[in-house]
Amino acid sequence: MKTFVSGSEAIGFSAIKGGIRFYAGYPITPASGIYAYMIENLPKVGGFAVGASDEISAISYCIGASMRGIKSMTATSAPGFSLMIESIGYALMTEIPVLIVLCQRMGPSTGAATTSSQGDIFFSIFSNSGGYPLPVFSPSSIKDAFKTTIHAINVSEILRTPCILLTEKEITMTYETIDEKDINLPEILERKYFEGNDFKTYDFKNLEDVPFFSPVGGKYRVMFTGSAHDKEGYLKKDDPEVIEVLKHLNEKIVKNIEKFNIHEYYEGEKNLIITYGVTSKSAFDAFKKLKNAGLLIMKLLYPVPKNFLKEIVKKYEKIFVVEENLTGQYAEILKMEGILKEENVVKINKIGDLISPSEIINFIKQNG
Amino acid sequence: MDRFLNTNLKLPYCKGCGHPLVLRALANALEEINVHPLKCAIITDIGCVGLADRYLKTHTVHTLHGRSTAIAAGIKMAENIEGEEIKVIVLIGDGGATIGLLHLVEAARMNIDINILLHNNFLYGMTGGQHSSLTPIGFKTRTTPHGNPFPSMDIISLLDSVKAPFLARVLAQDKNLKEIIKEAICFKGFSFIEIVEICTGYGSRFNKIDKRIVEQILEREGKKLGIIKKEDREYIFKKEIKEYKDLEISFVEEKYEANLKEDFSILIAGSAGEGVQFASEILSKSAISSGIYVTQKNDVPITVSSGFSVSELKFSKKEINYTGIEKPDFVLITSNDGFSRIKEKLKKWDTKIIADESIKEIHGEKRNFRKFQNIRSGINISAISFFLKINPFISFEIFFESLKKYGEEILDVAKKSYEDKF
Numbered sequence: 001m002k003t004f005v006s007g008s009e010a011i012g013f014s015a016i017k018g019g020i021r022f023y024a025g026y027p028i029t030p031a032s033g034i035y036a037y038m039i040e041n042l043p044k045v046g047g048f049a050v051g052a053s054d055e056i057s058a059i060s061y062c063i064g065a066s067m068r069g070i071k072s073m074t075a076t077s078a079p080g081f082s083l084m085i086e087s088i089g090y091a092l093m094t095e096i097p098v099l100i101v102l103c104q105r106m107g108p109s110t111g112a113a114t115t116s117s118q119g120d121i122f123f124s125i126f127s128n129s130g131g132y133p134l135p136v137f138s139p140s141s142i143k144d145a146f147k148t149t150i151h152a153i154n155v156s157e158i159l160r161t162p163c164i165l166l167t168e169k170e171i172t173m174t175y176e177t178i179d180e181k182d183i184n185l186p187e188i189l190e191r192k193y194f195e196g197n198d199f200k201t202y203d204f205k206n207l208e209d210v211p212f213f214s215p216v217g218g219k220y221r222v223m224f225t226g227s228a229h230d231k232e233g234y235l236k237k238d239d240p241e242v243i244e245v246l247k248h249l250n251e252k253i254v255k256n257i258e259k260f261n262i263h264e265y266y267e268g269e270k271n272l273i274i275t276y277g278v279t280s281k282s283a284f285d286a287f288k289k290l291k292n293a294g295l296l297i298m299k300l301l302y303p304v305p306k307n308f309l310k311e312i313v314k315k316y317e318k319i320f321v322v323e324e325n326l327t328g329q330y331a332e333i334l335k336m337e338g339i340l341k342e343e344n345v346v347k348i349n350k351i352g353d354l355i356s357p358s359e360i361i362n363f364i365k366q367n368g
Numbered sequence: 369m370d371r372f373l374n375t376n377l378k379l380p381y382c383k384g385c386g387h388p389l390v391l392r393a394l395a396n397a398l399e400e401i402n403v404h405p406l407k408c409a410i411i412t413d414i415g416c417v418g419l420a421d422r423y424l425k426t427h428t429v430h431t432l433h434g435r436s437t438a439i440a441a442g443i444k445m446a447e448n449i450e451g452e453e454i455k456v457i458v459l460i461g462d463g464g465a466t467i468g469l470l471h472l473v474e475a476a477r478m479n480i481d482i483n484i485l486l487h488n489n490f491l492y493g494m495t496g497g498q499h500s501s502l503t504p505i506g507f508k509t510r511t512t513p514h515g516n517p518f519p520s521m522d523i524i525s526l527l528d529s530v531k532a533p534f535l536a537r538v539l540a541q542d543k544n545l546k547e548i549i550k551e552a553i554c555f556k557g558f559s560f561i562e563i564v565e566i567c568t569g570y571g572s573r574f575n576k577i578d579k580r581i582v583e584q585i586l587e588r589e590g591k592k593l594g595i596i597k598k599e600d601r602e603y604i605f606k607k608e609i610k611e612y613k614d615l616e617i618s619f620v621e622e623k624y625e626a627n628l629k630e631d632f633s634i635l636i637a638g639s640a641g642e643g644v645q646f647a648s649e650i651l652s653k654s655a656i657s658s659g660i661y662v663t664q665k666n667d668v669p670i671t672v673s674s675g676f677s678v679s680e681l682k683f684s685k686k687e688i689n690y691t692g693i694e695k696p697d698f699v700l701i702t703s704n705d706g707f708s709r710i711k712e713k714l715k716k717w718d719t720k721i722i723a724d725e726s727i728k729e730i731h732g733e734k735r736n737f738r739k740f741q742n743i744r745s746g747i748n749i750s751a752i753s754f755f756l757k758i759n760p761f762i763s764f765e766i767f768f769e770s771l772k773k774y775g776e777e778i779l780d781v782a783k784k785s786y787e788d789k790f
Binding site for chain 1: 405406407409419421422425426427428429430431432435438439440441442443444445446447448449450451452454470471473474612613614615617618619620621622649652653656659660661662663664665666667668669687688689690691692694
């Protein structure tokens, strides 16, 4: 049996299957489909979806609900994401899980609302002050969105962090036939709740440990704060424990993320195509027609799983990074992280329309 | 008071500040209500008011500037899903109310069961005494050295206008402060108290001010004291226990044979509001029930029901990866809006075109699809029905069957068009 779904429906459906019970939204193309889906479907499973007066309210409602232990989510596009940034930093600092679906449109500012793009790689990865990492996942297709959405929720819950599901108009507003047998939802992971004595809101032993959670209204007194704090949650400044907490916020993500790496890898030789998001679909068609080239579709974009990538990349002479943006943002990230070297990277970029398989093939034939 | 406030610690406020008065009144009020401290969450905003967390014995959430109300609303809304009811109280200053005004308006409008204690001392204290939107006209602050030239916001009137059910205004020194707080916290629904204070750090430095002068300012601004409004209002967000069920995806049964020889793509260009996407979806679903893989991309301007609407469909026996169409095998043009949208691309394509008669610049197979414009989605259902005659990759009966729930009229359009009876 088959179904005909949009990316918005796939993301909404799997989010609910992945345990999301609270959604707050604000209309914005190309994310409005997710909003509509959640308003219609969350109440059916006992969840709650609400329209907010702006994206700041939307994410704040989500953070509040998540503080009660409810898995929460919102979806937006770059203009709305801009408004959410302050609160995403707050969720990061307070270690509150929340999933933010960022549906990319083209260009800066209001841009082109109904034209797809992969231009918000830098924007999503570097959206926090202080240089703190935010896990960014990107589904490679509507079919993959069923899995990657739940995976992103899992990581958000397990690592107690806001997570970004970075997708595109070409996923959320496109309809595709999906085979029933291809909808295999991953296992759901839950945040760890505290039981015992001597509860501290932000307790950890090693810097990379994730503190046990207790909800607002629960049996342990919690102190959430977005200001610099000690393990207890007391607002402090000149205290070694505060610095320790700030280091922990970084290490908790970077030291644990590699085990949550998701990708698809098809081995080849000499030339490797690296891509992500909707461009993976074109790249896959190109890969099938090309002889010898390898293909790596990344779904965890950031933090970069360095060990994994280095192992793969070293087998190839040239790396073609295919992405639908102006300057090759993910290629730049991979260079910055020391995965790729200037001399062996070839960027394939385009804006305004999907990169087609033939464009990828021609480019690789000319430059490979 | 000790159950809610750690009285061993010295509160960090200036001599004569109103904040500690409010904090003690709140602690006493909660104690008298006899609620458990861990069934209370106190949400504090940025500013001196946000220093309260460490002295409290309830759950505390110290938020971003102005966002306290929105976080509190989220905390409360979560009760619609599960979890027992807790008291949610927001401590916010006039600065926080200025930057977070819309959150207050929305919480009031939605009648969310939270209690707001607005500490209005006419200025931003923590950052050095700057004016806010609640600074009275003529009041001197660091940023209004010659007196504030603007009238202050009457936040109670504002919240009244969005049907806030409980509104009160008191002075921090008033004896009835605790009683009013108690009444507000026990109130079912959104409750808001504006507590007018003197900032002894900056308010007194720049102005001659005491309790009597504050009363005069309020009187001049027409701001009354006491409980201004208390009325029952339906609590909209209430927990409704229902029979919940697991979410299912609806699958299409593949019960028909397809006659698809080769993969192909089709682009349908028409006017927004005329059913391009709807007709495309019916075609797509009909194809799926014939075992075909389909992708459908829709291109529209931001406006609804004006301008163009384009759907791009791909049909294949195998799963489709790349959803783009470099050159469609068929183009259906049902209006001049649609034609204008794809005109440039058409020059590059040698593709089979089926168009409405009204599109003069096109040569190809033409029919009068627009004669069905008075029937909802008639034009594009007509075009697709006619297309199925030219390219019978699925049987027309399946398409016809899928349309049945949309009424006799549209079925008639489909039938006539398929039979080429225009």
